[in-house]
Amino acid sequence: MTQFPNPDLAAGRSSSRRRSKYFFEWSLRPWWRAWVFLTGVIAVSIVLTYETTRVALATDPINSISIPAVQEGLAHDPGNADLLHQLGLLYSSSPTEMSSAESLKYLRQAVASNPHRWDFWADLAITCDSAGDTACSDEAFERARVLNPLTPRLQWAIGNHYVLTNRMQTGFPYFRRLLEMTPQYLGPTFRLCLRATGDPQQVYAEVVPQGKDPTLRFAFLTFLSAVGDYESAMRIWGQMITGPDRSPELLSVKPFLDFLIDHNQIRNASTVWEDLERTGLIPKETTPESDNLVYSGSFERKPLNTGFDWRYNEGSDLLFDFSDPYAYKGKRCLRIEFPVGRNEDYDLLSQVVPVKPSTRYQLTAYVRSEGLTSDSGPRLRVIELGCPNCVVSTSDQTLGTTKWHPVEAMLTTQPQTQAVRVSFWRPPGRLAPRGISGTVWLDEITLRAAEIPGRSGAQDRSR
Numbered sequence: 001m002t003q004f005p006n007p008d009l010a011a012g013r014s015s016s017r018r019r020s021k022y023f024f025e026w027s028l029r030p031w032w033r034a035w036v037f038l039t040g041v042i043a044v045s046i047v048l049t050y051e052t053t054r055v056a057l058a059t060d061p062i063n064s065i066s067i068p069a070v071q072e073g074l075a076h077d078p079g080n081a082d083l084l085h086q087l088g089l090l091y092s093s094s095p096t097e098m099s100s101a102e103s104l105k106y107l108r109q110a111v112a113s114n115p116h117r118w119d120f121w122a123d124l125a126i127t128c129d130s131a132g133d134t135a136c137s138d139e140a141f142e143r144a145r146v147l148n149p150l151t152p153r154l155q156w157a158i159g160n161h162y163v164l165t166n167r168m169q170t171g172f173p174y175f176r177r178l179l180e181m182t183p184q185y186l187g188p189t190f191r192l193c194l195r196a197t198g199d200p201q202q203v204y205a206e207v208v209p210q211g212k213d214p215t216l217r218f219a220f221l222t223f224l225s226a227v228g229d230y231e232s233a234m235r236i237w238g239q240m241i242t243g244p245d246r247s248p249e250l251l252s253v254k255p256f257l258d259f260l261i262d263h264n265q266i267r268n269a270s271t272v273w274e275d276l277e278r279t280g281l282i283p284k285e286t287t288p289e290s291d292n293l294v295y296s297g298s299f300e301r302k303p304l305n306t307g308f309d310w311r312y313n314e315g316s317d318l319l320f321d322f323s324d325p326y327a328y329k330g331k332r333c334l335r336i337e338f339p340v341g342r343n344e345d346y347d348l349l350s351q352v353v354p355v356k357p358s359t360r361y362q363l364t365a366y367v368r369s370e371g372l373t374s375d376s377g378p379r380l381r382v383i384e385l386g387c388p389n390c391v392v393s394t395s396d397q398t399l400g401t402t403k404w405h406p407v408e409a410m411l412t413t414q415p416q417t418q419a420v421r422v423s424f425w426r427p428p429g430r431l432a433p434r435g436i437s438g439t440v441w442l443d444e445i446t447l448r449a450a451e452i453p454g455r456s457g458a459q460d461r462s463r
Contacts, residue, residue: 065090067097081114085123092127100131111140118147122154125161134165152181159189163196172206179216180209186216190223200224200232204239214245214252221256225263234268241275250281254306261307261352264386266418270354273308282307293353294422297365297445298327299334303349312349317342320349324441328366328404333443336378336424341437343429348378350423352385353447360412363395363422365445368404374436375399376429380409382447383421387414394425398440410450422447 070087074080088107091099107124114120125140141158148154155178162171175189193203208220217240224233237256241248253276260269276282282304285295295308302322303310314320317340327333336348355361363382372378377397384390395407413420424442428434 067091067094079113081110081117081120084113085110085117085120088127089123092130100127103127104131104133104136111143115143116147118144118151118154121147122157126157129161129164137161137165150181152178152185155181156185156189160192163192168193168196169206175207176209179207180211183216183219186219187223190220194227200229200236204236210244214240214248217245218248218252218256222259225256225259225265230260230265230268234271237272237275241279247279248281250276250304250306253281257307261419264418266352266354266385269307276307282309291448292446293355293361294351294445294447295353297447298330298443299332300330308352308354310349310351316340317344318346318348326441328368328441328443330443333441335439335441337439338372338437341373341435343374343434343436344426345428346378346426346436348424348426350421352419352421354419355413355417355447356449357413357415357417360410360450361420361447362408362410362450363393363445363447364406364408365395365424366404366443367398367402367407367440369398369400369402369438369440371401371438372399372436372440373433373438374429375431375434376427376436378424378426378440380407380445381423381425382409382411383423384411384413384417385419385421387417390414390417404441404443420447 065086067087067090070083070090073083074087077083084106088103088105088110091097091103091106104124104127107120107127111117111120111124121140121144125137125144128134128136128140141161144154145158155174159171159174159178162168162174172193175185175193178185179189189207190203193207194200197203204217204220209216221233221237221240224230224236233256245252253272257269257272257276260266260272273282277284283301296303296310299322303312305311312320317338319337319339321335321337323332324335325332326335334349361382363380365380367378369377377399379397380395382393391411393409393411395409398407411420422445426436429436
C-alpha cells in the first residue's frame with residue numbers, strides 16, 4: 001500500500017506528447033559540458049554504491065559478515081545502530097575474536113543510538129547475563145518487555161533469565177504468560193521449570209495456567225506421566241477433579257487417561273475412570289450380569305473410543321455401525337463392513353480390561369456374517385498387557401455367511417498381569433482370496449472368570 005495514487009499511464013503519455021514543445025534540451029557540446037555531466041553522474045553513482053553497501057552490511061545474515069567488514073561500514077557511518085548491534089553480536093559469537101567487553105560496548109552503543117528496538121535490548125540483556133552483570137540484564141530485559149510484551153520468544157528469554165539468576169518466583173509468571181500465548185513452548189517450559197525446582201506441585205501452581213481452559217493442566221499431567229512421575233500426576237489429578245476441573249470434557253481427559261492405560265498403569269487409570277464415573281462424564285455399567293468384566297459388551301450405546309471402553313479406527317476400507325438393529329440380544333449390535341477388499345491386519349476394535357493375576361478367564365461373543373470372502377476371517381483375540389512373551393489366545397474365525405453363533409477364547413493370566421486387551425481381529429490372509437470383503441456382526445461380548453459356578457456354555461441362536 002502506498003500514500004500516492006496510482007498514475008493514469010495512458011493520460012500521462014498523452015499529456016507528455018501535448019507538452020513536448022516545452023521540453024528543455026541541453027547539448028553536450030563542447031567537450032567541457034560533457035565532462036560536467038559525467039562528473040555529476042559519477043558522483044551520484046558513488047553515493048548510491050556507498051548507501052547500498054551500508055544497507056547490505058546492516059541487513060545481511062550475521063554469519064556472512066566479518067568484524068572488519070562491519071567496522072569498515074561503521075567508519076563511513078559511525079552512528080548506524082544496525083551496524084553497532086551486528087558488531088556486538090559478532091564479538092559475542094566469533095570463534096577467533098570473541099570478546100564480552102567489546103560485545104557489550106557495541107550493544108550498549110546500539111541501544112543508545114536506537115532505544116526503540118526491543119531485539120537490541122534483548123540481545124544486550126542476554127550478553128549481560130553471560131557476563132554476569134545481572135543489573136544490566138534486568139534493566140535491558142525490562143526495556144525489551146515494555147517495547148514488545150507479546151513476543152513468545154522474549155517471554156521465554158526473560159523467564160530463563162530469572163531462573164538462571166535463581167529468582168524463580170519472578171520468572172514463573174513469564175512462563176505462564178508464555179504458555180497462554182502459545183502451547184509450542186509447553187515441553188521446554190515444563191522440562192526447565194521441573195529441573196529448576198524439582199517440585200511438580202510448585203510448577204503446577206505457579207507455571208501452569210489456571211484459567212477456564214483446562215488443556216494445559218491436562219497436558220501437564222500427560223507430561224509428568226511421560227517422564228515417569230505417575231505419583232505426582234495422580235496427586236495433581238486429585239486436586240483437579242475436586243477443584244477447577246470437577247466436570248471436565250472427555251476430550252481433555254482422553255490423552256492422559258489413554259497414556260496411563262497404554263503404559264500399563266492400570267490402577268492409576270482405574271482411579272481416573274472411577275472419578276469420571278462419579279462425575280457422570282462416563283456412564284456406569286448397569287447390567288445385571290456384574291461378573292462380566294467387559295465394559296459395554298452389548299453395544300447398547302456408541303463407544304467412547306477411549307479409556308476402558310471400546311476403541312476403534314474407522315476408514316475408507318472399514319465401515320462401523322454401532323446402532324445396527326439386528327442384534328443377537330437387546331436393541332443394537334455392531335456391524336462392520338469391508339467394502340474395499342484389502343488384505344490388511346485389522347485390529348477392528350479393542351478394549352483394555354482389568355483382570356486378576358493367576359486366574360483363568362473365558363472370553364465369549366456372538367457373531368454372524370454375510371459374504372465374508374477371504375481365507376482369513378475376523379476372530380476374538382486376548383493379549384496380556386506387560387507380557388510380550390505370553391501366549392496370545394484367539395477364537396475360531398468367521399467366514400462366509402453364518403447365523404448368530406458363539407465364539408470363545410480361554411486364557412490363564414500370569415502372576416504379574418493386571419489387564420488384558422480384548423479385540424476383534426482379522427489377520428492378513430495367506431491364500432487366495434486373501435483380501436476380505438463382506439459384512440460381520442458382533443454382539444454380547446463377555447469376559448468372565450472361568451471358575452464361577454452356574455455358568456453354562458453359550459446357546460446358539462439364529463436370525
